[in-house]
Amino acid sequence: MDIALTVLGGLGLFLYGMTMMSAGLQKTAGNELKKIIEILTTNIYMGILVGTLVTVLIQSSSGTTVMVIGFVNAGIMSLTQAAGVIMGANIGTTITGQLIALNLSEYAPLAVIIGVALLMFSPQKRTKDLAEVIIGVGILFIGMDMMSSGLVLLSAFPEFVRVMSTLDNPILGVLFGFLLTTLVQSSSAAVGLLQALGTEGLININRAVPILLGGNIGTTTTGMLSSIGAKKNAKRAAIINLIFKIAGTVIFMLFLDMPIRKLVLAISPTNISRQIANTHTLFNIISVLLLLPFVNIIIKIANWIVPGEDEEEETATIYLDKRITETPSIALGQVHKEILRMTDLVLENLVEVKDSLTNKDLSQSDKILERENLIDQLDQEITTYLMDLSNETLADLQQNQINKYLYTVNDIERMGDHIDNLEQLARYMVENDIAFTDPAMEGLTDLFDKCIQVVSATKTAFEFTDADLSRTVYEIEDEVDRIEENNRNKHIERSNKKICGAKPGMVFLEALSNLERLSDHANNIADYILNTF
Known part of the structure; x- marks a missing residue:
């Protein structure tokens, strides 16, 4: 029971730290975030850049996807623009994993102390917003440390070791990753948990990769749920995200699994946390590069899955969602x-x-x-x-x-x-x-x-x-x-x-x-x- 409380408490702190960091980043960015969106054009490459930057700022690819669905639902973003932003969001969400791989847990209390001091004593509002970011990062790493402390104790239980060994089956690994990300509603948290498992020697890169891929698909559930009750074009945007994730996973598992693992091991032969972060980043970047030429086909498939046009709605506003x-x-x-x-x-x-x-x-x-x-x-x-x-x-x-x-x-x-x-x-x-x-x-x-x-x-x-x-x-x-x-x-x-x-x-x-x-x-x-x- 104590172990479960430690792991879940650590996960809770991790999620809270990430939320606080996201809120601080958004406040610090202020209208800059609006300006980033405004530079969006029908150029899909610009959309990818915007999606990456926005997701780095709000620290949630699901949040970016839901926002995109809202834009499409309001009729102010085309499906081509939406596809670009969604692709970029998948790249932007990998930043948290890279941050965790830096292993700054020993500096986490110092970050919280500095952040709280700035929050309490700084007269500048912008500095206070930045303090939230610093505190959020500190709490995030404290949560990671707690998760690691709890997970290392699990290695003493044969039952847990047997459960983890079932993840040698890639299909089960993908399913586990999907369920985990759907449950915590955050791919970054799922990746963080994987990194904690890896750091304590409870999982290796071979087991981690299918879980990562399943987690990527799991992030689509938020967007799919958000599209319920939305207009058909918004539903298509959610479908595009799902197609993109599934297609990327299939391509990766069939053709790129071993080459990417070898590359990741060559870059970081001993640091499992870095291996997981790099795999996550490479998967999403390569998926974007491979699927970008087929965006129009993906949009056509989405139109086929969700056919027809919407009936006129009795609302006065056209830009709000x-x-x-x-x-x-x-x-x-x-x-x-x-x-x-x-x-x-x-x-x-x-x-x-x-x-x-x-x-x-x-x-x-x-x-x-x-x-x-x-x-x-x-x-x-x-x-x-x-x-x-x-x-x-x-x-x-x-x-x-x-x-x-x-x-x-x-x-x-x-x-x-x-x-x-x-x-x-x-x-x-x-x-x-x-x-x-x-x-x-x-x-x-x-x-x-x-x-x-x-x-x-x-x-x-x-x-x-x-x-x-x-x-x-x-x-x-x-x-x-x-x-x-x-x-x-x-x-x-x-x-x-x-x-x-x-x-x-x-x-x-x-x-x-x-x-x-x-x-x-x-x-x-x-x-x-x-x-x-």
Whole structure:
């Protein structure tokens, strides 16, 4: 029982250390991770590079694969791009094994001490994020040491030795590797456990290779489960990952097993941990090189396995997918795109409602209402997505960004409501045959034009986080206030002179009020761009 607790406790520390290291790396990388994804093109070679780098940062090929499935599900990544990133993820995941092979266990307590000291005493947020990485590495090696300590005691039990000897059968080895990786949901943890077994002399490279290959297939279970309920293209991405892993394993076992073992033994004749790490790395690199020319065929097979097209889904958002929330910097980039879509809808409606009100033209009323309903849906879906995202491990900057986005979405939705009010005023004018005086019409047109200008400037300022343009929004909004006040004063003069009737006056003042309030929300968004919460 004590041995089992030691091994499982060590495995738990290993997984926790890896999770902490991953969280620290993601926080340290921040928006750099988003930039890495943004350089992705239809060039599959770039996709492989991106997949490798992202997996090194998030320390999980399964995490990268789930993120890719999310991108494909959202329709923002093609299957060719997905295939490249998945291939790269398989290379990136081997870094942890190489790190373990350095055998830095004796320095692990020192790493934890240094990391904790930085975390407690450093005033710099970026240094604190880096401290998480250092602590994570330390805990990872402490976990490895615990696993090794427990496993070495198992060698005294003949039953355990007999069980391990059954793994001389390659098929059983592959099956064991598959089950082990599926159970711990981490190929890096499975490789780490293998390295611990090897270090204590409980397994040799001949037994380790089939287990490694089975572990590679086992990593696909996370992606396959993630694709349940996803669109067909996302399911195809998961299938591509499975085909890639199975094909690589079959090729390796039939043709490359002995040559790779000889090469690995030549490089590291005595260090079993290094042999396992190198085999893992070589297998994944060679698999990519061999299967890369056949990517289009693999995609066709995936299309054959998952045929047909999806039915249209009733969702307002097109860039958001819950699978992406595990990588907050990427998820926030997708939210940014949705907010820009939302602002575009507001701008379109504002232009259309100007025509409705000034020309008494209701021909676009249905489209305005349709966009307004879409704006409301986007508000709900983006807000829910951001609330879910706030439950992830976040850097302070990312939490601030979520807060800004929540406020921004609310202000954009309120803009939409004011435009809806203006559309109802236009309908009231048509139904009651109300007309404005020429001076009133001229003043209202000027105010509309200025509001269109302020919303357009706000959208661009938000898109590029442009501080100078945000200040310009302030200036335009001040002009809106001035024009609104001037129009209100002139209306009072016309009313006193009996030039303007009661009903036109009521509609006119309501229109002025809604436009001025709309510009206030633009001003709020400029505040969010310039100020940090």
